[in-house]
Amino acid sequence: xxxxxxxxxxxxxxxxxxxxxxxxxxxxxxxxxxxxxxxxxxxxxxxxxxxxxxxxxxxxxxxxxxxxxxxxxxxxxxxxxxxxxxxxxxxxxxxxxxxxxxxxxxxxxx
Amino acid sequence: xxxxxxxxxxxxxxxxxxxxxxxxxxxxxxxxxxxxxxxxxxxxxxxxxxxxxxxxxxxxxxxxxxxxxxxxxxxxxxxxxxxxxxxxxxxxxxxxxxxxxxxxxxxxxxxxx
Numbered sequence: 651x652x653x654x655x656x657x658x659x660x661x662x663x664x665x666x667x668x669x670x671x672x673x674x675x676x677x678x679x680x681x682x683x684x685x686x687x688x689x690x691x692x693x694x695x696x697x698x699x700x701x702x703x704x705x706x707x708x709x710x711x712x713x714x715x716x717x718x719x720x721x722x723x724x725x726x727x728x729x730x731x732x733x734x735x736x737x738x739x740x741x742x743x744x745x746x747x748x749x750x751x752x753x754x755x756x757x758x759x760x
Numbered sequence: 761x762x763x764x765x766x767x768x769x770x771x772x773x774x775x776x777x778x779x780x781x782x783x784x785x786x787x788x789x790x791x792x793x794x795x796x797x798x799x800x801x802x803x804x805x806x807x808x809x810x811x812x813x814x815x816x817x818x819x820x821x822x823x824x825x826x827x828x829x830x831x832x833x834x835x836x837x838x839x840x841x842x843x844x845x846x847x848x849x850x851x852x853x854x855x856x857x858x859x860x861x862x863x864x865x866x867x868x869x870x871x872x873x
Contacts, residue, residue, distance in 0.1 A: 691866070693850050701859070739803065
């Protein structure tokens with residue numbers, strides 16, 4: 651069965667640096683991969699979606715890449731700020747079903 | 761004008777009781793979901809409904825019974841609560857297409873004493 655793995659449980663970086671989070675999937679390639687942000691006590695909030703045939707997608711300081719050869723998506727936050735501290739989840743969309751990764755807890759240090 | 765709202769936000773109850781969680785979305789979406797997030801923060805799908813019909817049931821014990829009275833509502837009833845049911849339950853909704861993002865409620869934290 652399909653699995654989504656986010657290798658780093660936690661990541662600490664210095665303010666102003668670029669944070670890079672990894673999402674790996676097993677088995678078949680998703681047509682779409684999504685990234686969400688979750689703050690403590692809140693539900694996940696959608697950030698970006700990337701299609702299988704897209705290499706890269708950008709939105710303001712966020713960038714997502716998709717490499718079907720490596721079966722991997724990378725999520726970058728450039729010029730990171732303490733307000734970017736949260737848990738970031740990637741999700742694979744199947745038929746009426748999403749499979750989420752375990753999340754990476756990002757902490758941006760001032 | 762909350763998009764996906766769940767009630768209650770907190771639910772503390774005794775083992776063996778029956779409880780319900782309500783969810784409503786005002787986004788005009790046709791698909792709704794229930795997720796369970798455990799203490800390790802893993803978000804696992806439980807049910808998926810499309811146009812009021814059950815589409816996905818991820819081997820959830822039949823003590824859990826979802827009900828969708830209309831496309832804007834998906835409620836979750838849990839019978840005979842067990843200690844292992846303690847978790848945060850999230851409701852979400854989306855449009856049907858595979859490129860559609862989900863919109864989540866803020867969760868219901870269920871604690872079983």
